[in-house]
Amino acid sequence: DQPISDVEQEAEQPGAAAGGPPTAEVVEHWVGGAATRGSSSRTAEVFDPATGEVARHVVLAEPDDVDAAVAAAREALPRWRDTSLARRTAVLFRFRELLNARAPELAAIITAEHGKVLSDAAGEVARGQEVVEFACGMPHLLKGGYTENASTNVDVHSLRQPLGVVGIISPFNFPAMVPMWFFPVAIAAGNTVVLKPSEKDPSAALWVARLWQEAGLPDGVFNVLQGDKVAVDGLLTHPDVASISFVGSTPVARYVYETGTAHGKRVQALGGAKNHMVVLPDADLDLAADAAVNAGFGSAGERCMAVSALVAVGGVGDELVAKIAERARAIRTGDGRRSCDMGPLVTRAHRDKVASYVDVAREAGAEVVVDGRGVEPDADGEGFFLGPTLLDRVPTTSRAYTEEIFGPVLSVLRVGSYTDAVEMVNGSPYGNGVAIFTNDGGAARRFAHEVTVGMIGVNVPVPVPMAYYSFGGWKHSLFGDSHAHGTEGVHFFTRGKVVTTRWSDPSATQAHGGIDLGFPTNA
Numbered sequence: 001d002q003p004i005s006d007v008e009q010e011a012e013q014p015g016a017a018a019g020g021p022p023t024a025e026v027v028e029h030w031v032g033g034a035a036t037r038g039s040s041s042r043t044a045e046v047f048d049p050a051t052g053e054v055a056r057h058v059v060l061a062e063p064d065d066v067d068a069a070v071a072a073a074r075e076a077l078p079r080w081r082d083t084s085l086a087r088r089t090a091v092l093f094r095f096r097e098l099l100n101a102r103a104p105e106l107a108a109i110i111t112a113e114h115g116k117v118l119s120d121a122a123g124e125v126a127r128g129q130e131v132v133e134f135a136c137g138m139p140h141l142l143k144g145g146y147t148e149n150a151s152t153n154v155d156v157h158s159l160r161q162p163l164g165v166v167g168i169i170s171p172f173n174f175p176a177m178v179p180m181w182f183f184p185v186a187i188a189a190g191n192t193v194v195l196k197p198s199e200k201d202p203s204a205a206l207w208v209a210r211l212w213q214e215a216g217l218p219d220g221v222f223n224v225l226q227g228d229k230v231a232v233d234g235l236l237t238h239p240d241v242a243s244i245s246f247v248g249s250t251p252v253a254r255y256v257y258e259t260g261t262a263h264g265k266r267v268q269a270l271g272g273a274k275n276h277m278v279v280l281p282d283a284d285l286d287l288a289a290d291a292a293v294n295a296g297f298g299s300a301g302e303r304c305m306a307v308s309a310l311v312a313v314g315g316v317g318d319e320l321v322a323k324i325a326e327r328a329r330a331i332r333t334g335d336g337r338r339s340c341d342m343g344p345l346v347t348r349a350h351r352d353k354v355a356s357y358v359d360v361a362r363e364a365g366a367e368v369v370v371d372g373r374g375v376e377p378d379a380d381g382e383g384f385f386l387g388p389t390l391l392d393r394v395p396t397t398s399r400a401y402t403e404e405i406f407g408p409v410l411s412v413l414r415v416g417s418y419t420d421a422v423e424m425v426n427g428s429p430y431g432n433g434v435a436i437f438t439n440d441g442g443a444a445r446r447f448a449h450e451v452t453v454g455m456i457g458v459n460v461p462v463p464v465p466m467a468y469y470s471f472g473g474w475k476h477s478l479f480g481d482s483h484a485h486g487t488e489g490v491h492f493f494t495r496g497k498v499v500t501t502r503w504s505d506p507s508a509t510q511a512h513g514g515i516d517l518g519f520p521t522n523a
């Protein structure tokens, strides 16, 4: 991990330029129900990663813009918080219907700025929508408990209330789904939101803001603040922001957690990952090879649940590597709007960094089985492509293993036994996802019990929990103690109260308790 001091030095975001663009389209903030340029003259370039061209620019907030977005959310809060659950969920249902009808528009926006293929972008929207559907059940989720006659004539009930203005800070790799892990739950629970999306693909958030307006959400309940570290720091330190839900790389997640909590906020900060897929000797190797390819190269490996370390146990290595190599070579890489399997990486700088791990691994003694650097993509222009890359016998000391690469690079590690595999998984500082491929139910059950990882797949390579469970990793993959969505999400976005009530029966001729300065006990 990078130390925090390095994180602070990264304030200069790639593509940031003073002065702003003369002509190109500018992606703006969304504050109080309207798009606004705000007060900042700073902008960043937004690329079409498949062609390598600058498609538009995005404004980068200054502290004044943070204040304006938070003020809009704060102003909208009392009315929205006090809007009945029936009315709030009616808005959620309308949002769900609109999103369902217009999902392809959002998928096209994601592909244009992120690069992932259209079918993958549609899948991202569908997974986000599951959280919207979960949040439509908020009246049930917010029900408290009630105890009659806890003490004589005394009843107790519990309730949960919204936090207030909540901040959401999201990464580039899921510009629609990751914000949707949080805002449907936050809004349905009666909070108002400031979303700070990634400056690399900022348009999806703006599209979503317009959809909320169409669904009848009052202005100011959902705001979008475009920006970089300045915007993030503004939210982390703002006295009117009650909580922060962050998803991104581990060094920034730790910084966000430490800074946000130091400023009195409730923080959930989901970080990076290095997900292992363990293949036992009795596994179906064709199933395992398909899974490794799908989970390693889907979305060009830019998924926090991507498999990046394949652990071949016993003698399965040679056959498994041959099967994966054959499949990897057949993958069509190109523009996500064409019928390709895999799109580009998000920026040129990121592509170059990912590609550099091929030499890093080779120098450490790994074998480069498939080298994606020579790929000939089906695309026009100078897109940010790297083909599927397969590295075998990667030493665990190599940076290709110890670092999160976040690209289409799959490293194979060979171990002698099940115990060695578990030791390797548990030795990783990350603990987001892990998978085991086996036909031995007892081994799978033991594995799920003893790995120090938050999300586990048995013959499932990308075990993303359904919306009604909670998403989150262990160790350096999550700072804080609340995972996203599911009941943990509802808990995160609400605060509990317990009310103790005494009403005497009016028909009874009871004596009052009289004076007693002792500590109240139950009777």
Ligand code: NAD
Residues within 6 Å of the ligand: 007, 008, 010, 011, 169, 170, 171, 172, 173, 174, 178, 196, 197, 198, 199, 227, 228, 229, 232, 233, 247, 248, 249, 250, 252, 253, 270, 271, 272, 273, 303, 304, 404, 406, 432, 472, 473, 477
């Ligand atoms: P990132 O950490 O660079 O950026 C995430 C957010 O933080 C963005 O909104 C960005 O503007 C902001 N940011 C960036 N640098 C900052 C700084 N120095 N100070 C304050 N804010 C800063 O992450 P990314 O490259 O956009 O996304 C990829 C990372 O996200 C990967 O590490 C991936 O594993 C992780 N991720 C994790 C999960 C999960 O559930 N654990 C899910 C998706 C992505």
